[in-house]
Amino acid sequence: MDVLMSLLGLAGGLGLFIFGIQLCSEGLQKAAAHRIRQLIKTLTNKPLLGVLLGTILTFALQGSNAVSAMVVGFVSANLMTLSQALGVFLGSAIGTSITTQLISFKTTGLALAFLFIGMILYMFSKRSKIRSIGQTVLGFGLLLYGMFVMSSAMTPVKDYPIVVQTLINLEHYPILEFLVALIVTTIIQSSPAFLALMMSLAAHQLISPYAIIPFVLGAHLGGTVTGVISSIGTPGYDAKRAAIANFIFKLLTGLVCLPFYKPLTSLMLLSSNDLNRQIANVHTLFSVLMVLGFLPFTAPIAQVMERLLPSKKVDLGEAVYLDQSLLEIPELAVNQASLQTLEMARILNEEMLARTVLVLKYGNEEVMDRIDEVEPAIDQLYRKISRYLTSLGNNRLSDDLMQRSIEILYVANDLEHIGDIMSNIVKHARKAQIEESVFSAEGLAELELMFGEVHDRFNLALKAFANHDEGSAMRVIKEHPRILRLEKELRFNHFDRMQGGNQKTITTSAEHLDLIENFLRIDGHAVNIAQVVVGIV
Known part of the structure; x- marks a missing residue:
């Protein structure tokens, strides 16, 4: 005994x-x-x-x-x-x-x-x-x-x-x-x-x-x-x-x-x-x-x-920063989730957004296939980031870490939505290709103009998130009305060309207007990311 x-x-x-x-x-x-x-x-x-x-x-x-x-x-x-x-x-x-x-x-x-x-x-x-x-x-x-x-x-x-x-x-x-x-x-x-x-x-x-x-x-x-x-x-x-x-x-x-x-x-x-x-x-x-x-x-x-142990190429959907052992250290785990979100943004930017002009101009089949391949990886990364952060448990997080984890989830969710939008853009491009319709020169130039503006603002929002740069974030937020005005102006120009009898404009009207709407939605998500940086969540 x-x-x-x-x-x-x-x-x-x-x-x-x-x-x-x-x-x-x-x-x-x-x-x-x-x-x-x-x-x-x-x-x-x-x-x-x-x-x-x-x-x-x-x-x-x-x-x-x-x-x-x-x-x-x-x-x-x-x-x-x-x-x-x-x-x-x-x-x-x-x-x-x-x-x-x-x-x-x-x-x-x-x-x-x-x-x-x-x-x-x-x-x-x-x-x-x-x-x-x-x-x-x-x-x-x-x-x-x-x-x-x-x-x-x-x-x-x-x-x-x-x-x-x-x-x-x-x-x-x-x-x-x-x-x-x-x-x-x-x-x-x-x-x-x-x-x-x-x-x-x-x-x-x-x-x-x-x-x-x-x-x-x-x-x-x-x-x-x-x-x-x-x-x-x-x-x-x-x-x-x-x-x-x-x-x-x-x-x-x-x-x-x-x-x-x-x-x-x-x-x-x-x-x-x-x-x-x-x-x-x-x-x-x-x-x-x-x-x-x-x-x-x-x-x-x-x-x-x-x-x-040489590094090997990893799948796009592989969450390289989300080390499960780091969950024992909430401060570092949240930091890793932030890094993974930035990596998710990099993939979205380089593999999808940067290829948009090629899709609009040439309807490049290889590029469209690549975007379709990347979109599920973006969804997968969002799910992994969400599971990683929620597995930390609220009771183990300080108020500051809780706020940071919510902000990361906001940004990751916006990135996932942009991935869905890019997939939608490819669908419109494929539809135009099947119908053998071609954008007018003026319409294509306007689409490139608006996408260029939106893409630059998205990059600025990402930079603000990465560096916690409130000044850059406020620029993105304050200039959103300018993008709204640009969207209305381009929509008016499109209808004006239709009234003038431009056959290419008439044929591609639905795709053209949907693309403008999708670009505006991307800008809305860029604004959401910027609002996270300045604490508007």
Whole structure:
């Protein structure tokens, strides 16, 4: 019965520890996500600064997984090179070591203080930022208290010689220890949590000092497996390269150090008399050795990864920016949705709108077929962006992020409607082709004129959305009446030519007027996009 209760206590303490990590990470992201993004942009110019950044972020966010997701997002967005990302990954190992060092001390009183302070801030503050800070403090308190629960749960186990001897004898099977640590860390998705589990055993002398290094190396590697698995389903190749490179760093460190675990253990024993401190110290040692060994070679390693995993042409409907692993970081997920919306706009612009004149002038069959191929891809991208943003969940978003996600949905929806309009324009062009009707020279010139105006305004609206340029957005909005007047003028000119007996104008009247109407609708959607930028939604 005591053993069962110990196992339940161990599981409960581990649950508190992992939940504390999650609360701490989410709270900090809500409180300072924008500043974190700015920090990433400014501290990655030099490899050493990248290591420092990885260290700070991993300790602050209480997990290398969150940092990995954030960094991969910046690589995908071309805000950071793969080489810079590798430096940050190396630093994240040291950040995990700082957490390990902290939990190696007896901090029960500190845990209770954090829980009380965090509860006060979270429960009684009306300001969202203060509540987020409270959530962070509360999470840190749970983390430390979970450590205490695990350690306390192991107290009765030392009275069972068979269990104690089995655990102690593991020191003779370093490869088994390495694999156990690798598998357990992969399952619980947290190397600090596994190390905390080790410390709870070490506090009661339930593991041998010679078991520590294989366990630590296995946990070191296990913390990267989740990133590799999650990157498999992502369309972006940089995500795969970064995750695999991080895995290789830890794997090579393990392969180099594991054969020398006995002399390394002798060195570890000199660092402290406390077994928990020894665990923390050896984890720090491996992290520092990994940085020293790989940091000078991040650039060539990045080049090798790019050769091993070359980018391939992706389908137009492939959502290259919507990495599911980034949903754990709402600030970055919303940013990725914005980037995907801009990519959707680029495809719409280059593959559809830019080809409109060719359709009007020549009825080019190949161009019309291409536009028909692209339209379903635009619909597909809109659905993927919508699902991605709605999967974030309203309760996890700050008011600012909620507003941004709604704005992105507005813009993506307008782009999808423009795709439908372009498909409609192709239908009119095909109809004119079948009926062998040709626009008059004057009518064609007017259609080109109006489309040129609308296309320029659409590009300006997109630029305003991409750069959050309210000045450009207001230009689009204020000049819309001019487009309305142009539409009326061109419609009048068309009827005037009909009255004059222009046979081509008479034959193509329905198609001509429908095209003008479609161009006006495109301009209306450009205005909608501009209104999003200035906050009129």
